[in-house]
Amino acid sequence: MNFPEIIALMKSHPIATVVTIGVASEVIWRTYIYLRKNAFTPKRKVHEVLFFNEKGGSCLAEHLKSSNKKPRPTKFPDSECPNEFCTSKHSNRIAYEMDQAQYSIDLAIYTLTSVTLIEAISRSLERGVIVRLISDHEMVDSTGSQIRTMVGSRIPVRCPDTNSMMHHKFCVIDGEARVNEIIELKKRKHVRPYNSILISGSVNWTRQGLGGNWENCIITSDKVLTKSFQAEFRRMWNAFKSTANTVSAQKKN
Amino acid sequence: MNFPEIIALMKSHPIATVVTIGVASEVIWRTYIYLRKNAFTPKRKVHEVLFFNEKGGSCLAEHLKSSNKKPRPTKFPDSECPNEFCTSKHSNRIAYEMDQAQYSIDLAIYTLTSVTLIEAISRSLERGVIVRLISDHEMVDSTGSQIRTMVGSRIPVRCPDTNSMMHHKFCVIDGEARVNEIIELKKRKHVRPYNSILISGSVNWTRQGLGGNWENCIITSDKVLTKSFQAEFRRMWNAFKSTANTVSAQKKN
Numbered sequence: 034m035n036f037p038e039i040i041a042l043m044k045s046h047p048i049a050t051v052v053t054i055g056v057a058s059e060v061i062w063r064t065y066i067y068l069r070k071n072a073f074t075p076k077r078k079v080h081e082v083l084f085f086n087e088k089g090g091s092c093l094a095e096h097l098k099s100s101n102k103k104p105r106p107t108k109f110p111d112s113e114c115p116n117e118f119c120t121s122k123h124s125n126r127i128a129y130e131m132d133q134a135q136y137s138i139d140l141a142i143y144t145l146t147s148v149t150l151i152e153a154i155s156r157s158l159e160r161g162v163i164v165r166l167i168s169d170h171e172m173v174d175s176t177g178s179q180i181r182t183m184v185g186s187r188i189p190v191r192c193p194d195t196n197s198m199m200h201h202k203f204c205v206i207d208g209e210a211r212v213n214e215i216i217e218l219k220k221r222k223h224v225r226p227y228n229s230i231l232i233s234g235s236v237n238w239t240r241q242g243l244g245g246n247w248e249n250c251i252i253t254s255d256k257v258l259t260k261s262f263q264a265e266f267r268r269m270w271n272a273f274k275s276t277a278n279t280v281s282a283q284k285k286n
Numbered sequence: 287m288n289f290p291e292i293i294a295l296m297k298s299h300p301i302a303t304v305v306t307i308g309v310a311s312e313v314i315w316r317t318y319i320y321l322r323k324n325a326f327t328p329k330r331k332v333h334e335v336l337f338f339n340e341k342g343g344s345c346l347a348e349h350l351k352s353s354n355k356k357p358r359p360t361k362f363p364d365s366e367c368p369n370e371f372c373t374s375k376h377s378n379r380i381a382y383e384m385d386q387a388q389y390s391i392d393l394a395i396y397t398l399t400s401v402t403l404i405e406a407i408s409r410s411l412e413r414g415v416i417v418r419l420i421s422d423h424e425m426v427d428s429t430g431s432q433i434r435t436m437v438g439s440r441i442p443v444r445c446p447d448t449n450s451m452m453h454h455k456f457c458v459i460d461g462e463a464r465v466n467e468i469i470e471l472k473k474r475k476h477v478r479p480y481n482s483i484l485i486s487g488s489v490n491w492t493r494q495g496l497g498g499n500w501e502n503c504i505i506t507s508d509k510v511l512t513k514s515f516q517a518e519f520r521r522m523w524n525a526f527k528s529t530a531n532t533v534s535a536q537k538k539n
Contacts, residue, residue, distance in 0.1 A: 246451040251486075
């Protein structure tokens with residue numbers, strides 16, 4: 034069948050032609066969307082542990098001395114430090130993951146004072162990432178805590194209102210269920226490529242935790258882990274929805 | 287070639303016969319050992335997260351009421367509880383992993399008071415498992431701490447001698463590098479089947495941690511994670527080898 038014959042066939046069956054073109058274009062469009070999401074932009078695989086220990090600060094003087102001389106590394110600050118336990122490299126490694134956030138950061142943290150990590154949260158906010166925070170109601174007003182500053186930056190913060198501790202130290206970046214929720218809420222049709230990442234361990238996001246103690250921090254794109262922690266964050270967020278659990282920017286007297 | 291001919295050939299080449307039989311038996315033996323280690327006893331795959339939250343104690347009364355009536359579950363106590371956050375099930379889940387230990391338990395824990403988990407450590411000791419413990423020197427004498435009791439049970443305990451916190455809450459069971467070390471030390475030829483397991487999270491092994499707080503605990507046989515945590519335990523153990531880091535059964539005045 035040559036081209037004039039096809040045209041003639043289309044003219045003799047106008048309804049069938051419209052339906053066929055409609056169905057075919059929908060199939061092609063959906064295939065393109067599927068491939069863009071799954072094949073064209075493969076998920077970044079991350080699976081590592083950061084250890085904080087007595088060796089973390091041995092290169093600190095070197096970093097301070099050379100910070101204005103050397104060209105900035107391509108990946109993140111101090112990423113090329115040969116010290117495998119470098120405190121500065123580790124903090125910047127966590128910040129780097131937050132800098133990749135496309136849609137959401139869900140942070141459940143007992144104490145938050147680290148300037149490096151707070152700056153990364155601020156940069157994410159500026160990019161339009163939706164940040165939510167769950168913390169411990171006693172630690173909100175502990176020395177150096179930046180939780181109320183976060184509330185001032187339009188981040189909603191919730192805490193369980195009991196004497197038990199909200200002792201988690203985890204962060205889910207672009208968790209799949211949360212991204213889908215945001216896409217649904219914003220009625221977006223196109224999903225930008227994103228990677229679901231979990232950051233979790235013994236380490237609080239404080240100066241002592243990240244730069245003095247013996248601590249660990251897993252950074253992973255593992256599906257079981259990102260999914261489980263995202264689900265527990267969602268469960269807690271809903272469980273702490275009453276006003277008694279909401280933290281305000283100013284301390285009530 | 288029939289049987290009498292083979293015998294005649296062997297008689298005419300006695301040295302070649304001895305060498306051939308020797309080599310063949312060695313090959314068969316090594317193949318058997320390899321298969322027993324890798325194929326006959328496949329490694330158990332574990333990869334899950336326990337979450338501790340406000341729902342953990344909702345079934346406690348039920349467990350206490352029925353503990354003497356029901357037949358014991360097959361896997362571990364309270365394993366059949368339908369509450370996915372059951373505090374009692376979670377503690378027993380961790381204890382169950384220690385009960386599977388064949389060679390080693392390396393525990394780095396900030397605080398240790400949980401009776402369920404201390405009993406699991408004791409059972410492991412009785413089975414001949416080698417237990418090592420790293421803790422925090424200030425928390426050794428905190429209320430309810432069982433660290434010195436552990437020393438009394440012949441478990442060596444080391445702590446970093448500084449003001450920074452040994453804040454880890456992880457346990458490596460039968461880590462591959464540690465098992466190989468023990469096999470080497472004991473000059474054993476036969477390795478029993480074992481599974482390398484990591485238990486790690488925000489949760490301290492205390493009554494409040496395991497039964498009141500909001501906490502997480504990853505249990506996994508993931509190779510990257512078990513290997514990394516085993517290596518950091520080994521590094522710390524060697525770093526804390528001076529007598530100043532060793533904890534005695536009695537507090538020095």
